[in-house]
Amino acid sequence: MIPVAFDYVRATSADEAIAALAEHGDEAKLMAGGHSLLPMMKLRLAYPSVVVDIGRLDDLSYVNDAGDYLAIGALTKHRMIETSDLVKEHAPLLAHATGQVGDPQVRHRGTIGGSLVHADTAADHPSALLALGGSVMVKGPNGEREIAGTDLFAGFLESSLEPTEMVTEVRIPKHTGAGWSFQKFNRRAQDWAIVGASIQQVEGGARVALVNMHPTPTRSAAVEEAISGGGGAAAAEQAHVGMEPSSDLNASVEFRQHLARVLVGRGLNEAGI
Amino acid sequence: MEISVEVNGVTHSSDVEPRTLLVHYVREAVGLTGTNIGCDTSSCGACTLHVNGEAVKSCTMLAVQADGQSVTTIEGLAPSDDEMHPMQTAFMECHALQCGYCTPGMVMASVSLLDENPSPTEAEVREGLEGNLCRCTGYHNIVKAVLSASGGGK
CATH class of the missing domain: 1.10.150.120 ([2Fe-2S]-binding domain)
Structure with missing residues (x-):
């Protein structure tokens, strides 16, 4: 399978990438590691006429301690995040979830920024971002702005970035020493989750985000409210509430609802909630 | 687009279409057919080779992304013709x-x-x-x- 022909532009800075987006508009797409975009281009589900390669912006590949949060460059590869001592100490949920993405080869190339803006409800990273209360910094022709994780996922495979914006940094508030769990149900090791859940203990309750249970990565308000109300692990019974999962080859709607309740239940137990 | 890739220690310069996949580049432009194409959807790993020492799936990488990088294929693993890795x-x-x-x-x-x-x-x-x-x-x-x-x- 070969993508539709395109023009290739290699950006040497974020500003250059943004300028290329501004010049080519909707016809252009940014490519970081290419592990979400390239498969879609090979299937011809995406056919940008200009690909702007940002994969060499090494100054956007880092994990830094920024005080009460971790600053992670958008171009940081999964492998670096899953093995980062800083991430393992202050956001172990993110380190673990990152280690569940694809397989080692995929994690050598894929980036956290690329994965998040791909906005796939079946992906592992978005749920971890939501459960950790994280945000992304984006840059465009008019400067920088911060988008909270809860505002990042606009629709099916659609982020809330403008066509001329790019993610530069992911910010993850520290959750040092707090309970957490990442649950993923799939049939083969390297597959996407049929259903998954990210759970992070916070003061007075927990954040619970579900994978592949809704057109967008989504927090479960019903479970979070039940936990705050003292519901404990029984809060998992609410995991299907408010979700509109799809039915596909892997699972029916009813099976997904069942999986959500079971996985959230296991996760709440593992996180000590 | 003109690219230059070090494959198994030898630098190859070629003119490739930007949409050329790395695995096609290695097999057809460089002529090393030890790297197989299996699923062509980044699932099976048959096309795994090393870019800068790390395993990647070469069906999910463009040749232009490997421009200026170092690639090792199965043919380049053994230290010599009569010694295996x-x-x-x-x-x-x-x-x-x-x-x-x-x-x-x-x-x-x-x-x-x-x-x-x-x-x-x-x-x-x-x-x-x-x-x-x-x-x-x-x-x-x-x-x-x-x-x-x-x-x-x-």
Whole structure:
């Protein structure tokens, strides 16, 4: 399978990438590691006429301690995040979830920024971002702005970035020493989750985000409210509430609802909630 | 687009279409056909090779992304014509191949695995090779070979 022909532009800075987006508009797409975009281009589900390669912006590949949060460059590869001592100490949920993405080869190339803006409800990273209360910094022709994780996922495979914006940094508030769990149900090791859940203990309750249970990565308000109300692990019974999962080859709607309740239940137990 | 890629220690310059996949570049422009194409959807790992020393799936990378980088294929693994790489020897001794189609990718993924974790447990080997499928289902001997190459599992 070969993508539709395109023009290739290699950006040497974020500003250059943004300028290329501004010049080519909707016809252009940014490519970081290419592990979400390239498969879609090979299937011809995406056919940008200009690909702007940002994969060499090494100054956007880092994990830094920024005080009460971790600053992670958008171009940081999964492998670096899953093995980062800083991430393992202050956001172990993110380190673990990152280690569940694809397989080692995929994690050598894929980036956290690329994965998040791909906005796939079946992906592992978005749920971890939501459960950790994280945000992304984006840059465009008019400067920088911060988008909270809860505002990042606009629709099916659609982020809330403008066509001329790019993610530069992911910010993850520290959750040092707090309970957490990442649950993923799939049939083969390297597959996407049929259903998954990210759970992070916070003061007075927990954040619970579900994978592949809704057109967008989504927090479960019903479970979070039940936990705050003292519901404990029984809060998992609410995991299907408010979700509109799809039915596909892997699972029916009813099976997904069942999986959500079971996985959230296991996760709440593992996180000590 | 003009690109220059170091493949197995030799620099190759070629004019490629930007949409050329790295695996097609290696097989057709460089002429090294040891890297196989299996699923062509980044699932099976048959096309695994190393870019700057790390295992990647070359069906999910553009040749232009490898411009100026160092690529190692299965042909470049052995130190000389009459000496195999220790991982190749281990695969031979443990009978870690049946039809052989997944083998180049398995070997390249296994070498990368041991670079990152020189003394893995059996479970770590199985998990570390999650990106490579063997449709003969010969996994047991493949895992034995990797453990043997690591000096463990005896």
